[in-house]
Amino acid sequence: MELNKNFDHIQAEEKWYAHAIEKNYFSSTPDDREPYTIVMPPPNVTGVLHMGHCLNNTIQDVLIRRARMEGKNACWVPGTDHASIATEAKVVQMLREKGIQKASLSRDEFLKYAWEWKEKYGGIILQQLKKLGCSLDWNRTTFTMDPDYYNSVIGVFIDLYNKGSIYRGKRMINWDPKAKTALSDEEVIRKETKQKLYHLKYYIVNEGKTTSDYITIATVRPETIMGDSAVCVHPDDERYKHLHGKQVVVPLINRSIPVITDEYVTMDFGSGALKVTPAHDINDYQLGQKHQLEIIDILNEDGTLNETAQIFVGEDRFVARKKIVQELETHGYLLKTEDYTSEVGYSERTDVVAEPRLSLQWWVDMKKIAAPALEVVLNEEINFYPPKFKNLYRHWMENIKDWCISRQLWWGHRIPAWYDDQGNYVVAANETEALAQYREQFGRNVESGQLKQDEDCLDTWFSSWLWPFEVFNGLNNPGNKDLAYYYPTNTLVTAPEIIFFWVARMIMAGIEFQNQIPFKEVYFTGIVRDKQGRKMSKSLGNSPDLLELIERYGADACRFGILIASPAGNDLLWDESSNEQGRNFNNKIWNALKLVKMWEQRTTHTGASTGNEHFAVNWFGNRLEEVKDEVATLMKQFRLSEALKTIYSLIWDDFCSWYLEWVKPGMDQPIEAVVYERTIDYFEELLQLLHPFMPFITEEAYHLLRNRQETDDLTIKIYKTVQKTDPAVLQLGTLLKEVISTLRDTKNKHQIKPKDAIQLAIETQHEQHYNQIESILKKQIHIETISYTKAAVPQSITVVIQKDKFYLIPKHEVDNSAQKAQLEKDLEYLKGFLSSVEKKLNNERFIQNAKPEVVEAEKRKKEDAETKIRTIEESLAALIV
RNA sequence: GGGAGCAUAGCUCAGUUGGUUCAGAGCAUCUGCCUUACAAGCAGAGGGUCCGCGGUUCGAACCCGUGUGCUCCCA
Numbered sequence A: 001m002e003l004n005k006n007f008d009h010i011q012a013e014e015k016w017y018a019h020a021i022e023k024n025y026f027s028s029t030p031d032d033r034e035p036y037t038i039v040m041p042p043p044n045v046t047g048v049l050h051m052g053h054c055l056n057n058t059i060q061d062v063l064i065r066r067a068r069m070e071g072k073n074a075c076w077v078p079g080t081d082h083a084s085i086a087t088e089a090k091v092v093q094m095l096r097e098k099g100i101q102k103a104s105l106s107r108d109e110f111l112k113y114a115w116e117w118k119e120k121y122g123g124i125i126l127q128q129l130k131k132l133g134c135s136l137d138w139n140r141t142t143f144t145m146d147p148d149y150y151n152s153v154i155g156v157f158i159d160l161y162n163k164g165s166i167y168r169g170k171r172m173i174n175w176d177p178k179a180k181t182a183l184s185d186e187e188v189i190r191k192e193t194k195q196k197l198y199h200l201k202y203y204i205v206n207e208g209k210t211t212s213d214y215i216t217i218a219t220v221r222p223e224t225i226m227g228d229s230a231v232c233v234h235p236d237d238e239r240y241k242h243l244h245g246k247q248v249v250v251p252l253i254n255r256s257i258p259v260i261t262d263e264y265v266t267m268d269f270g271s272g273a274l275k276v277t278p279a280h281d282i283n284d285y286q287l288g289q290k291h292q293l294e295i296i297d298i299l300n301e302d303g304t305l306n307e308t309a310q311i312f313v314g315e316d317r318f319v320a321r322k323k324i325v326q327e328l329e330t331h332g333y334l335l336k337t338e339d340y341t342s343e344v345g346y347s348e349r350t351d352v353v354a355e356p357r358l359s360l361q362w363w364v365d366m367k368k369i370a371a372p373a374l375e376v377v378l379n380e381e382i383n384f385y386p387p388k389f390k391n392l393y394r395h396w397m398e399n400i401k402d403w404c405i406s407r408q409l410w411w412g413h414r415i416p417a418w419y420d421d422q423g424n425y426v427v428a429a430n431e432t433e434a435l436a437q438y439r440e441q442f443g444r445n446v447e448s449g450q451l452k453q454d455e456d457c458l459d460t461w462f463s464s465w466l467w468p469f470e471v472f473n474g475l476n477n478p479g480n481k482d483l484a485y486y487y488p489t490n491t492l493v494t495a496p497e498i499i500f501f502w503v504a505r506m507i508m509a510g511i512e513f514q515n516q517i518p519f520k521e522v523y524f525t526g527i528v529r530d531k532q533g534r535k536m537s538k539s540l541g542n543s544p545d546l547l548e549l550i551e552r553y554g555a556d557a558c559r560f561g562i563l564i565a566s567p568a569g570n571d572l573l574w575d576e577s578s579n580e581q582g583r584n585f586n587n588k589i590w591n592a593l594k595l596v597k598m599w600e601q602r603t604t605h606t607g608a609s610t611g612n613e614h615f616a617v618n619w620f621g622n623r624l625e626e627v628k629d630e631v632a633t634l635m636k637q638f639r640l641s642e643a644l645k646t647i648y649s650l651i652w653d654d655f656c657s658w659y660l661e662w663v664k665p666g667m668d669q670p671i672e673a674v675v676y677e678r679t680i681d682y683f684e685e686l687l688q689l690l691h692p693f694m695p696f697i698t699e700e701a702y703h704l705l706r707n708r709q710e711t712d713d714l715t716i717k718i719y720k721t722v723q724k725t726d727p728a729v730l731q732l733g734t735l736l737k738e739v740i741s742t743l744r745d746t747k748n749k750h751q752i753k754p755k756d757a758i759q760l761a762i763e764t765q766h767e768q769h770y771n772q773i774e775s776i777l778k779k780q781i782h783i784e785t786i787s788y789t790k791a792a793v794p795q796s797i798t799v800v801i802q803k804d805k806f807y808l809i810p811k812h813e814v815d816n817s818a819q820k821a822q823l824e825k826d827l828e829y830l831k832g833f834l835s836s837v838e839k840k841l842n843n844e845r846f847i848q849n850a851k852p853e854v855v856e857a858e859k860r861k862k863e864d865a866e867t868k869i870r871t872i873e874e875s876l877a878a879l880i881v
Numbered sequence B: 001g002g003g004a005g006c007a008u009a010g011c012u013c014a015g016u017u018g019g020u021u022c023a024g025a026g027c028a029u030c031u032g033c034c035u036u037a038c039a040a041g042c043a044g045a046g047g048g049u050c051c052g053c054g055g056u057u058c059g060a061a062c063c064c065g066u067g068u069g070c071u072c073c074c075a
Helices: A009-022 A051-069 A084-097 A107-121 A124-132 A147-162 A222-227 A238-243 A282-291 A317-330 A366-378 A389-398 A431-442 A481-486 A496-514 A546-553 A555-564 A577-602 A612-636 A640-663 A673-690 A695-705 A727-749 A767-771 A774-781 A817-842 A844-849 A852-880
Strands: A035-039 A073-077 A166-176 A181-183 A188-206 A209-219 A230-233 A247-250 A255-261 A273-276 A334-347 A355-364 A383-385 A417-419 A425-427 A489-494 A519-524 A758-763 A783-788 A797-801 A804-810
Touching: A009 A555, A009 A695, A035 A051, A035 A481, A051 A073, A051 A124, A051 A489, A051 A546, A051 A555, A084 A107, A124 A546, A124 A555, A147 A166, A147 A425, A147 A496, A166 A334, A181 A355, A188 A222, A188 A317, A209 A222, A209 A247, A209 A273, A222 A317, A230 A282, A273 A282, A282 A355, A317 A334, A366 A389, A366 A496, A383 A389, A389 A496, A417 A431, A425 A431, A489 A496, A496 A519, A546 A555, A546 A577, A555 A577, A555 A640, A555 A695, A577 A640, A577 A673, A577 A695, A612 A640, A612 A673, A612 A727, A612 A774, A640 A673, A640 A774, A673 A695, A727 A774, A727 A797, A727 A804, A758 A774, A767 A774, A767 A783, A774 A783, A797 A817, A797 A852, A804 A852, A817 A844, A817 A852
Parallel strands: A035 A073, A035 A489, A230 A255, A383 A519, A489 A519, A758 A783
Antiparallel strands: A166 A181, A166 A355, A188 A209, A188 A247, A188 A334, A230 A273, A247 A255, A417 A425, A758 A804, A797 A804
16 A cells, blocks of 8 residues: 555544544443543633643643543543633623623623623634544533533532621722722732832821921822821831821821821831821721721722822822822922832733722632641642642642632622612522522512622632532532542643632532542643743733644644643743654654555565564564553653653654664565564554554554554554563663664774675674674674674774674774774773772772662672773784784 | 742753762754655764852762752742
């Protein structure tokens, strides 16, 4: 059969993915086999595939495919997250482009648009994952706002509320003035930001009159001075002792506020005097609570100043800042301005500066549910890879704060709280239940329509924390067959960025609602960065178009590219060139396939073998088993990148560069049938080993190697168990490689062309070893005859390998000065080596303290070195003669 | 300010209870080759103060201390 010049990845990808779907290879139902389950971290429903997904999902697919080929019942569940803030922001923007304001729509009208949007764009990302080759069980695709899932989320809210773990409270929260919603602490990104520190005069009041004395206050937020409730100094600060208990005047609005003292103040920062604005700063808020200060909120929900501010009403906070600085300067309140850099919180979703804001929100009391979730990680019921994240996790869990779960959004799970017009409320799944409960609780009769449901939605993570069991309908259909079989799941693969958002909370939810951990191990991937180490992001434009890369290089090459660059647990610097390496690897496999296929018609049962092919076959069989074992160990430790490198090298170096050359018949010569068959067997096993990493080319090549039955597919082919290896055969293989490399190099150094034939004499005590590999040596180094000798051969080039001497006899006389230099260099090295060993052995304290086996090893080294030195000296002597 | 991690070849990283003269791999670079599957290839080569300093030890890339630099998390 004639094969194409190159592997056609596009047709192979389409063909084999469709075939697997048709045969239901990726779908799983409970049976007698051991399950292996992964739930995919659900991407945003409106998202598109980026390099982070590529890494994450490739890793999961490798794990799932390998488990499947190990004979486990592998189940990988896909799905999407409704991503309340992100999706709502996109819908709002889409409406704005159509000229529709969200405020002009009713909740139902808005949600209709949102669902339309979701139907249109939702799930694109899942289609893209198919292109990458992900072997997901599509029948189980779940969305966090599916009806059942929705009900479970509401049920969980009610359950926690009834247990007293959910409460409503007025707290300082992070507010996104653009999205007009509360944010959890984790949704606020701190960034170093250049600001100005303004030094302002606050005049001191004495006996009811404003004096010309003042105290200097340093602030980066002059627009909030109208919200000041006090000025605070350190009680021990000598500079301000005379002001304790006095009043000062807020500039521009002339409101008097007290001077208070608290040790919280840092004396040497700014002027050592702090303005306290409890409504607009978290620390000030706490200070205000302690000193019972008035809370003066001067901002609207969109970040503009409100009536309470008195001045610049309606102006945006940053515009107001500029204007107020001008005003302060005009009136002589501004003493100086300094550059100042500090960390400012930005909304993760909208990238505007988050505003600390006091508001009434729903909270989860985390202390109680966090404790067991910490325990299971500390006692290693759940293992983290790499384990360094365990510390991070513990630190966070021990200092956990309550979770703000309400969001002022419409897209999401609506909070099941129902209010009367006095603000009394009940928590219930629907209006009917709410009415009944209200009647019972408040003893008043209410009619339908009289209770108003909370307008707000729940934080997205309040639904995704149920993911590992809700994809199996764990709460809707408790104890169902799927849940019992697949839960707890095995491995969670995710980015360390969401260890607190998601991983920690899933562990809590699993224990709280299923009494079982959600997964047994968590593998944290690195963050994908570009060659300069920058995080890939849309705004930098350094995130490549993955689909285009797949089209250009092939899915296998992209999978290879991202995995080979991905050391366990570290960030990876990704560059397109790694895809080239993957594509080149495809090419190598394809060419090896072409070579082997060329032999198919040339097999014979008689007389083709020189005998040495059998050694090659035996050696590669052992080598294969050895590497299979190594790979298994690496995979258990989640060292996927190293496992792939190991397989890469086995195929490229051991199989292609060595083995195939060793068994390759001469031009138009036949190949012994048994050698051919074994070669095909090895090729199959190599493809199988590589399949989880590069599923398409391996499946294609597998089918081209032999004619297959209908369902004889690599995707579902179970691995054979690893066989024991024969160390003697492996050692001889290593010696053979070394001899070939060294003699090739020697020819090269003596200007003997690779094709120029030579004669070789070997001085060895193990002639029988060399008998097994003679013909391979001849072929690989272009040797005419090999003989054995007991003494140095004159007019030859001498090389020492291990303990054996090789005499190369070239056709033409050669200058042996290069050789002499080489031997002298080797001799010098060995003498140095010997003296270092002797130094150790002559050191009494070494003999006393070192372990006996170490001392033994040193003695052996000494003997070896002495033997080699003697051999080289003899060679040198022969050379001079 | 508190906590964590990292520092090995030009780049990305291995280096498994301290024991070969141990300093390694891949990529990149350079040299020679269109050798009967593969130039997306083959055969070779060069390249390092294992961040600095001090200590423990017979022996340190590895353990301890310290300095410097970088990254991340939390306030």
